[in-house]
Amino acid sequence: MRVLLADEPGFHEGLVQADSTAKPQLPRSPPIWAGSRQEICENLEYFRSYQGGVYFKNDIVRGYLLGAFAASRDLFCHDGKLIISHGGGKSENFVGSKEGRQLRSAQDQTTSDTSVRALLRNYKEGRPLVLLADDQYTLFPYDLSASGYTYVVLGIYWISHAWAECQPTLTNSTCVIRWKFAFQWCEDQGSPWWLTPEGVVASLPEPLVGKTDPDFHCTQCLWESPVVYKQSGMCLIPGCAGFWKINGKEPESLEYSVEFLRLQPRTFEILPTLTPAAGTHQITSSLSCPGWHCTDCGRLSSRFKWECWECAHCQANQPIKWEIRHAKDFWHLRPTNYFTDLRIARKSGITKSLPDVIDMGGGRGFMTRQTFVLPSDRGKIHLITTGPLSNREVDEIFQGYQKQASCGELKLQRYPLRSVRLFHPAIRGTLLANYFSQNSGEPYKYVGETANSVPLDEAPNCVQAALDVIKKRVDLAVKQKSQFNEVLTAAYLAHQKMSFHSDDEKGLGPIVASLSLGSPAVMHFRHHTSGAGQNQPNEIVMSLILRHGNVLVMEGCGVQIHYEHTVIPTDFRIAATARWINPS
Numbered sequence: 001m002r003v004l005l006a007d008e009p010g011f012h013e014g015l016v017q018a019d020s021t022a023k024p025q026l027p028r029s030p031p032i033w034a035g036s037r038q039e040i041c042e043n044l045e046y047f048r049s050y051q052g053g054v055y056f057k058n059d060i061v062r063g064y065l066l067g068a069f070a071a072s073r074d075l076f077c078h079d080g081k082l083i084i085s086h087g088g089g090k091s092e093n094f095v096g097s098k099e100g101r102q103l104r105s106a107q108d109q110t111t112s113d114t115s116v117r118a119l120l121r122n123y124k125e126g127r128p129l130v131l132l133a134d135d136q137y138t139l140f141p142y143d144l145s146a147s148g149y150t151y152v153v154l155g156i157y158w159i160s161h162a163w164a165e166c167q168p169t170l171t172n173s174t175c176v177i178r179w180k181f182a183f184q185w186c187e188d189q190g191s192p193w194w195l196t197p198e199g200v201v202a203s204l205p206e207p208l209v210g211k212t213d214p215d216f217h218c219t220q221c222l223w224e225s226p227v228v229y230k231q232s233g234m235c236l237i238p239g240c241a242g243f244w245k246i247n248g249k250e251p252e253s254l255e256y257s258v259e260f261l262r263l264q265p266r267t268f269e270i271l272p273t274l275t276p277a278a279g280t281h282q283i284t285s286s287l288s289c290p291g292w293h294c295t296d297c298g299r300l301s302s303r304f305k306w307e308c309w310e311c312a313h314c315q316a317n318q319p320i321k322w323e324i325r326h327a328k329d330f331w332h333l334r335p336t337n338y339f340t341d342l343r344i345a346r347k348s349g350i351t352k353s354l355p356d357v358i359d360m361g362g363g364r365g366f367m368t369r370q371t372f373v374l375p376s377d378r379g380k381i382h383l384i385t386t387g388p389l390s391n392r393e394v395d396e397i398f399q400g401y402q403k404q405a406s407c408g409e410l411k412l413q414r415y416p417l418r419s420v421r422l423f424h425p426a427i428r429g430t431l432l433a434n435y436f437s438q439n440s441g442e443p444y445k446y447v448g449e450t451a452n453s454v455p456l457d458e459a460p461n462c463v464q465a466a467l468d469v470i471k472k473r474v475d476l477a478v479k480q481k482s483q484f485n486e487v488l489t490a491a492y493l494a495h496q497k498m499s500f501h502s503d504d505e506k507g508l509g510p511i512v513a514s515l516s517l518g519s520p521a522v523m524h525f526r527h528h529t530s531g532a533g534q535n536q537p538n539e540i541v542m543s544l545i546l547r548h549g550n551v552l553v554m555e556g557c558g559v560q561i562h563y564e565h566t567v568i569p570t571d572f573r574i575a576a577t578a579r580w581i582n583p584s
């Protein structure tokens with residue numbers, strides 16, 4: 001039997017990464033697993049934390065992730081039915097910055113730290129939570145990484161003990177206070193899924209059930225502490241003069257008392273549900289971002305295709321129902337409560353013209369152009385709006401888009417974001433964009449390369465119709481002759497958005513124009529964080545509302561060099577953005 005202890009030889013405190021060659025393969029695939037943190041967060045309502053290992057809501061922990069950086073005396077015993085971990089953050093950690101990854105040293109945890117406080121509340125109120133592990137959790141006795149199980153859901157546990165310890169840090173010789181939590185398997189859910197009939201690598205004699213040892217009574221602070229170690233009981237209340245002392249001295253080596261490691265009987269009537277709810281009642285455009293739990297292989301997947309759920313591991317899939325949604329369903333939505341149409345920051349130097357009314361000719365009605373002039377000749381932004389009469393054309397385009405996307409003719413997908421790892425090292429696996437897109441014409445960097453683009457003359461009708469409307473309106477609104485050879489379609493579900501960026505593709509022409517369809521959105525502009533605007537405060541300088549049928553034109557390369565923009569829709573929305581990208 002091996003009780004895997006974090007401070008055994010070779011398990012040097014903290015920095016040990018899993019020695020996967022020494023571990024056997026899992027006897028069966030985990031019932032719930034994922035390849036990325038995003039897949040976990042988009043599927044499991046008990047773990048929505050992209051950073052950190054403790055997910056809590058209203059001061060109650062829902063999910064706890066066991067990962068790298070084990071501490072002394074972290075433990076996985078009784079076949080994983082008792083797990084001891086040093087929860088609550090502030091441990092050694094790699095943080096990312098533009099300068100690269102740096103090791104941040106551990107700090108004292110206190111009971112007012114939000115995650116320690118929440119864990120203590122679960123402990124006091126006897127609330128179960130879900131434990132997850134990643135493939136860097138050294139104490140798990142099987143090799144997770146070999147089969148691509150980056151994250152696995154272990155099961156439901158309750159906290160049987162909580163106490164504080166002194167722990168030496170990795171980066172210097174001082175000690176920090178760490179809270180330790182003993183998580184015990186909730187028997188009501190059956191046996192752990194990783195157990196073979198013969199038992200796992202570990203094979204302690206069956207644990208004795210029932211705790212008999214009395215607590216340690218501190219004569220200085222008068223509080224009780226559990227007797228955790230074989231050597232002696234001691235006060236485990238930080239702040240007490242007797243904390244972490246045996247006979248007045250700091251203990252040198254400690255081992256768990258066998259009594260302390262006994263499993264305690266406890267039953268729970270209500271346990272959290274582990275598998276995500278199947279979104280089969282949803283339609284393509286109404287989901288915020290739910291994923292898909294494959295019952296064939298256990299993998300959680302993000303929804304990366306518009307028209308169906310697909311398992312990112314075994315490609316099992318299921319079509320998603322669709323129905324046409326109309327722009328009028330979204331008219332009542334307000335993208336922000338702070339203003340109705342636009343807001344320009346006082347010190348931005350941006351000026352706005354009086355709106356011009358322009359005849360679109362051929363009895364097609366009138367359009368209104370409002371121009372915003374950016375300071376220092378950086379360019380102009382035009383917002384073109386039309387009345388409800390001219391909206392028949394864009395209503396049809398909106399419907400066409402929905403039909404062609406839902407039958408798979410317009411291949412809308414969520415593509416991986418680039419260079420995320422450097423700045424967010426905690427995010428493991430691929431991170432997909434928070435919107436669906438399709439590119440027609442010249443390849444565009446945000447959707448990968450040529451393989452993900454269709455030539456403009458083969459683009460689905462809806463894309464060509466959108467481009468046609470954009471061209472006609474831009475020609476009337478902007479003096480210089482516009483030319484476009486690329487259209488990026490972005491489709492957003494409720495709660496999705498396009499984060500701050502600039503359209504700074506190499507060889508980009510001076511005019512970028514987009515047609516908005518569906519729910520209204522707010523578009524913010526701010527100075528670029530790098531380049532020419534580096535020394536400017538990074539505040540929002542202008543915000544506009546983009547409504548169904550509006551065309552927004554960014555005129556001049558300076559707009560992209562000096563500013564970046566974000567678009568945040570209120571609900572389902574599609575935008576077609578046309579650009580010129582120099583083919584060479």
Ligand SMILES: O=C(O)CCC(=O)C(=O)O
Nearest residue numbers: 488490503514567575577
């Ligand atoms: O959704 C939009 O209106 C704009 C999208 C955008 O900024 C882009 O495609 O670069």
Ligand SMILES: [Fe+2]
Nearest residue numbers: 501502503565
């Ligand atoms: Fe953009």
